[in-house]
Structure formats: C-alpha cells, structure tokens
Amino acid sequence: MMEPRFSRRGFLVGAGGATALGAGGVAFDGAHAPAAAQEGGLPDYAAWKDADALIIHSRNTMETKRGAVGSGGLTASDRLFIRNNLPSPDASITADPDAWEIAIEGVARPGTMTLGQLKRLGVTSEASVLQCSGNGRGFFTHGASGSQWLTGAAGCVIWTGVPVAAIVEAMGGPAEGATLMTSTGGETLPDGVDPASIMVERSVPIAAHAHAMIAFEMNGAPLPLTHGGPARVVIPGYYGVNNVKYVKRLAFGTQESGAKIQTSGYRVRPVGEGGAASQPSMWDMTVKSWVTHPLTDPGSGRVQIHGVAFAGPERASGVAVSLDGGQSWEQARFYGPDLGRFAWRSFVMEADLAPGVYAVASRATAEGGSVQPEDFPPNERGYGHNGWRAHAVELTVA
Amino acid sequence: MPRPVAAMAAGLAVAAGVAMADDLAEGRRLFVEGTEPACAICHSLADAGAEGEIGPSLDELRPDAARVARAVRGGVGVMPAFQETLSEDQIAAIAAYVARAAGGG
Numbered sequence: 001m002m003e004p005r006f007s008r009r010g011f012l013v014g015a016g017g018a019t020a021l022g023a024g025g026v027a028f029d030g031a032h033a034p035a036a037a038q039e040g041g042l043p044d045y046a047a048w049k050d051a052d053a054l055i056i057h058s059r060n061t062m063e064t065k066r067g068a069v070g071s072g073g074l075t076a077s078d079r080l081f082i083r084n085n086l087p088s089p090d091a092s093i094t095a096d097p098d099a100w101e102i103a104i105e106g107v108a109r110p111g112t113m114t115l116g117q118l119k120r121l122g123v124t125s126e127a128s129v130l131q132c133s134g135n136g137r138g139f140f141t142h143g144a145s146g147s148q149w150l151t152g153a154a155g156c157v158i159w160t161g162v163p164v165a166a167i168v169e170a171m172g173g174p175a176e177g178a179t180l181m182t183s184t185g186g187e188t189l190p191d192g193v194d195p196a197s198i199m200v201e202r203s204v205p206i207a208a209h210a211h212a213m214i215a216f217e218m219n220g221a222p223l224p225l226t227h228g229g230p231a232r233v234v235i236p237g238y239y240g241v242n243n244v245k246y247v248k249r250l251a252f253g254t255q256e257s258g259a260k261i262q263t264s265g266y267r268v269r270p271v272g273e274g275g276a277a278s279q280p281s282m283w284d285m286t287v288k289s290w291v292t293h294p295l296t297d298p299g300s301g302r303v304q305i306h307g308v309a310f311a312g313p314e315r316a317s318g319v320a321v322s323l324d325g326g327q328s329w330e331q332a333r334f335y336g337p338d339l340g341r342f343a344w345r346s347f348v349m350e351a352d353l354a355p356g357v358y359a360v361a362s363r364a365t366a367e368g369g370s371v372q373p374e375d376f377p378p379n380e381r382g383y384g385h386n387g388w389r390a391h392a393v394e395l396t397v398a
Numbered sequence: 399m400p401r402p403v404a405a406m407a408a409g410l411a412v413a414a415g416v417a418m419a420d421d422l423a424e425g426r427r428l429f430v431e432g433t434e435p436a437c438a439i440c441h442s443l444a445d446a447g448a449e450g451e452i453g454p455s456l457d458e459l460r461p462d463a464a465r466v467a468r469a470v471r472g473g474v475g476v477m478p479a480f481q482e483t484l485s486e487d488q489i490a491a492i493a494a495y496v497a498r499a500a501g502g503g
Contacts, residue, residue, distance in 0.1 A: 058454050085476035087451055145468045146475060190452060193435040197478050198452060260478040274472065274481055380472055 045088045046226050053079040055152060060084040063135075063152030067295050071306055073336045073346050074127070075155030077219045080227065083132045083153060085200050085261065086187040088225055089246055093186070097216060097223075097230035106182075106252030108172025115162075115216060115231050122166030124213055127158045127339035128236035129310045130243065133266055133282040136376075136385030142271050144382025151290045151391065156308070156344045158220065159234045161213035164250070174206065178252040181209045183233040186246035201259040202242045204283055206252060208235050211342070214247065236342035237313030239282045241266050268379050275381070285312030287372050288386040289319050289347070289364035291393055300397050303353050305332075310344035311366035318365045321349040325359030325392065326374065332362070341367070353397045361392035418494075425495025428488055433480060437492065440477070445499035453477055456496055462503035467493035 042051050043059045053068035053076075063081045070076060093100065098116030131154035138148035147153070164181070168174055185200035215234040216223050223229035228245025235242050241261070256262055256277065264275030266282040289309035309316040320329040332349035347362070364372045376387040385391075429437045429446050438448035442455040461469070470489050473479035480489065497503045 058459065060454070083475075143464075143468065145465065145472060190439050190450065193439055197435050198440065198476050200476060260473070261476045264479055265473055265476060274479055 045091070046082055048078060049082070049226070050076070050078040057147040060087065061147040063149050064155060066151045066290070067292055069152070069155060069292055069308060071293065071346055073156065073339055073343065074219065075157055077157065077221065077224070080130070080155040080157060081132065081153045082226060083147070083240060085241070086185070086198065089186055089188055091225050093246065094222070094225045094229045100230040102214065102231065102247060103249045104167060104171055105249065106175045106178055107168055108175070110171065115214070118162045118167060118214060119216070121170050122163045123160065124163045125158060125160040126211070126213070126234070126236050126342060127156060128234065128342035129154060129156045129285070129344050130240050131285055133239045133241055133383045134381070136391070137382035139385050139387070139390035140378050140382045142378040144380065146382060156310070156339070157218050159213060159215040160217035161215035161234060164209045164212040164214065167214070167250070168209065168252070174252040177254060179206055179254050180204065180252070180256060181206050181212070182251045182253065182257050183244035183247050184249035185244045186248040196259050199259050200244060200261055201257040202244055203256040203262055204235060204238060204242050208238060211236050237284050239285055241282060266383070268381070268383055271378050271380050273380055282383055285310070286384060286386050287311040287314070287316065287364050287366040287370050289316070289362040289372060289388070290391040291321070291360050291362050294395060295393055297396055297398050298353070300353055300355050303351050304348050305351055305360060306346060306348040307362050308344040309347055309362070309364040311364065311370070313342070315341035315367040316345050316364050317367045319347040320363045322361045322363070323351060323358045326361055326389065329363065355397050358395040358397065359392050360395050361388050363388045421491050422495050422498060425491035425493070426499070428492050429495060432488070433484065443496065443499055456500040460500050460502035461497060463493040463497035466496045
C-alpha cells in the first residue's frame with residue numbers, strides 16, 4: 001500500500017498507483033489509512049484470491065485495485081472485492097450445497113426447503129454489479145469510519161440462481177399486504193450477544209423480489225464460501241449489503257428487520273448524526289462511472305482511455321469523458337457485449353495526448369436521465385459516493 | 399507480550415497523573431464488560447484478554463483514539479452505535495484505552 005502523499009497541485013496519490021483528485025482536501029489521514037493492511041496477506045477463507053489484484057484493508061475487507069477490474073465487462077472471481085460484515089461460517093457448509101436449508105416465511109404455505117428442492121422450481125441468470133455501500137468512502141474528507149474504499153468495492157459478475165418470484169409462486173404467493181422481503185444470513189453469532197445487535201438481516205421493498213434470486217453460482221462456478229456460498233440472495237441494482245450471504249431465511253411481511261444493520265446501520269444521514277430508521281436505507285444504487293485505464297503515464301500519442309459505468313437498477317445509457325477536470329467533455333462509446341441493465345458497461349474514448357498533466361474524469365448518464373453528479377455530499381458513514389470529480393485521475397504524460 | 403493494563407496504568411500515572419491511569423482502567427473495564435454487547439465479545443485485544451473474532455482484531459488494526467471513538471459512537475457496518483448507551487466520557491475512556499493497548503496512539 002502506497003503511503004498517501006500530495007503533489008504540489010493538491011492532488012492525492014491513492015492506492016494501487018492510481019492518482020485520484022481529492023475534493024479539494026484530504027481524503028486520507030493517518031487514522032484512516034488501512035493500518036497494517038497487507039502484512040497478514042490473504043486469510044484462509046480467501047486464500048484462492050489474487051492478492052496482487054487486491055488492496056487488503058483487513059481480514060474481512062479487500063478491494064480490487066482500480067486497474068484490475070478487467071476491461072471485458074466482467075470481473076474475474078479471484079479479483080472480486082470482499083466485504084464480510086461477520087466472519088464466514090465454517091467451510092463445511094459448502095460441502096453439499098444442495099443440502100443447504102432455507103426457511104421461506106410470510107408466504108401462503110411457509111416451509112423449509114433445501115437448495116436442491118428450490119432448484120426444481122426455476123433457474124435464472126443475470127449479470128449485475130455488486131457494490132459495497134461504502135465504495136468511494138476514501139474520497140470523502142470528513143473522516144467517516146470504516147474501510148477507506150476507493151473504487152474497488154465493486155465488480156460485475158454473472159449470477160445464476162433460483163428466481164425468488166418462482167419460489168414465492170410455488171409457495172402460494174406472499175402474505176397479504178406484504179411490503180418487504182427480509183433475508184437472514186447464516187453466520188454463527190457468539191454467545192452472550194443479543195442477535196439483533198450484530199446479525200446480518202436486511203429488508204428491502206417487496207418489489208425488489210421480482211428480479212431477486214437465490215444464487216448458487218457465480219461466473220459459472222459454484223458460489224464459493226468467500227462470496228456467500230452455498231447460497232446467497234442477489235438483488236440486482238441494490239447495494240451489496242442487501243445481497244445476504246449464506247442465506248438461511250427469506251421472509252415476506254410488513255415489518256422491517258429489527259437487526260441493527262437495518263434499523264440504524266446503512267442509513268444515510270448528515271455528518272455527526274446517529275443512524276435511525278427514519279433515514280434513507282442503502283437500497284438501490286445510483287449512476288456511477290470511473291476510469292480504469294490508464295492510471296500511470298501511458299506515454300504521449302494515441303491512448304485508449306477506458307472505464308466502467310452503471311446505473312444501479314437502471315441501464316447506463318452513456319458516458320462522457322473529460323481530460324481537463326470537467327471543463328470540456330467528449331462522449332465515450334460503450335464496447336463489448338451488453339449484459340443487461342444491471343451490468344456495468346465498459347467504455348472507451350480515444351485520445352491523442354501530448355506531454356502534460358491531465359485530469360481525467362468520466363460522467364455517466366442513466367437511461368432515465370439521471371446524471372452522475374460532480375460532487376456527492378458528505379454523510380456520516382461515508383456511503384454512496386458517486387461524485388465524478390473525486391473519482392477523476394491525474395495523469396502526467398511525459 | 400501484551401502489557402498488563404495495571405503496569406501500563408502505573409507507568410502512565412507517573413507520566414500523566416493518576417486521573418489518566420484511572421481513565422485507562424475504566425476504559426479497560428468498559429471494554430471487557432461495560433457495554434452491551436461487550437467490545438470483547440467481538441474484538442480481539444490481547445491486553446484485555448479479548449479473543450473475539452466477529453469484528454476486526456484491534457491488535458492488528460491499531461486504531462488511534464479518534465478512530466475508536468468514531469466507531470463506538472456511530473457504529474461501523476454491522477457494529478452497532480453506542481452513542482445512546484454510553485456517555486461521551488465513557489466513549490473517550492474506551493477510545494483512550496484501546497488506542498493505548500493496541501499500540502495505535
């Protein structure tokens with residue numbers, strides 16, 4: 001991990017060799033740099049990951065280096081970020097995936113089904129962006145607690161699973177008046193703790209269940225424990241925390257989960273305020289993009305500037321790229337396969353660069369018309385940053 | 399080897415007065431048993447004899463006091479916020495103790 005430092009222009013040099021433009025201030029301080037980050041290397045549960053492609057913030061938090069998400073539309077599994085709110089259960093739970101049991105509640109005919117039984121009900125596949133709520137927290141300057149993610153707590157992968165809609169239909173439909181779908185994780189909690197204080201349980205609006213699945217494969221391979229195997233909830237377009245790992249219970253009803261992670265955690269509020277159920281929950285994602293290449297001096301001449309763009313539950317419809325910190329913009333073009341509205345698109349803009357210093361920014365637009373903002377207001381927990389200025393890179397061409 | 403808090407406190411007492419040593423001892427007490435849930439259930443911190451594996455190991459994280467205080471006050475991820483159940487003095491005591499015991503400041 002590179003030590004943060006500042007150029008005379010006040011730009012911040014961040015992790016992984018990428019140069020990020022701070023929003024006019026300090027994105028890191030000593031208290032927030034991932035302490036002793038890479039000393040321990042990969043923990044056992046993630047030993048198969050590509051350590052060279054990751055910034056290891058802690059045992060349970062690792063992000064993909066900015067230049068390592070790939071240029072082909074999908075993120076390789078061994079490069080995908082990890083954010084575990086609780087330690088993974090024992091690896092033995094993935095020994096026989098089809099025997100994994102999930103309780104389905106709040107439907108006309110509730111019951112517990114094995115993954116093997118659920119697989120008989122339907123199958124679907126979707127490419128979608130998985131992104132931590134705090135991705136980009138490291139670009140805020142107000143010292144929000146938590147991993148100082150830059151761009152890499154996000155990836156685009158292909159999930160395969162059982163459509164939740166098929167499960168609900170097979171069990172007689174949701175309970176009358178149900179407004180929420182609640183997923184409960186299968187982590188083991190320590191003795192002596194009120195489960196609600198630390199358990200991973202998330203409620204989302206029931207409409208989200210139309211696209212949700214109980215995923216059992218990722219990028220064509222059985223879902224590894226590292227990413228929530230044998231089965232996790234995937235809600236395309238929603239922030240990562242809602243995609244509950246090792247899911248053991250799926251319930252429909254009218255009451256939001258009483259778990260702290262729902263009632264006061266993952267709530268957007270002004271800096272200095274505590275979390276409360278009255279504040280917006282981290283549900284659907286917003287329009288966002290960033291440049292992934294080049295991040296270091298490419299040499300003068302013709303350069304392909306590329307990156308990724310997505311819009312949460314919407315389709316990303318376009319991206320503009322600026323070489324002068326937002327004073328002028330040029331339309332980039334998408335390339336590669338369109339993997340659907342929940343996936344990110346790779347974009348490219350060709351440029352002839354003379355020696356000099358460039359502030360390279362990208363600004364995505366969603367199909368519905370929303371545009372990636374220049375700045376994103378600081379909030380207590382450092383969630384949801386999609387401001388293009390902070391995500392820009394400074395490029396010095398010799 | 400972790401420094402026992404008593405020895406640490408004694409050393410500090412010479413340097414910074416008895417009041418601060420008392421604060422560290424109170425911080426340790428709060429860490430081990432004074433919050434609900436107790437910090438020690440989820441976090442490892444050798445000085446406190448804590449071996450929790452739910453949250454990050456504080457011996458590895460080595461947070462400074464300001465970072466600990468922010469986390470205790472407002473929560474982090476699945477970690478609950480304690481600002482409504484602990485006083486600012488108690489949060490400060492925990493923060494000072496953890497930073498000192500983990501070697502973060």
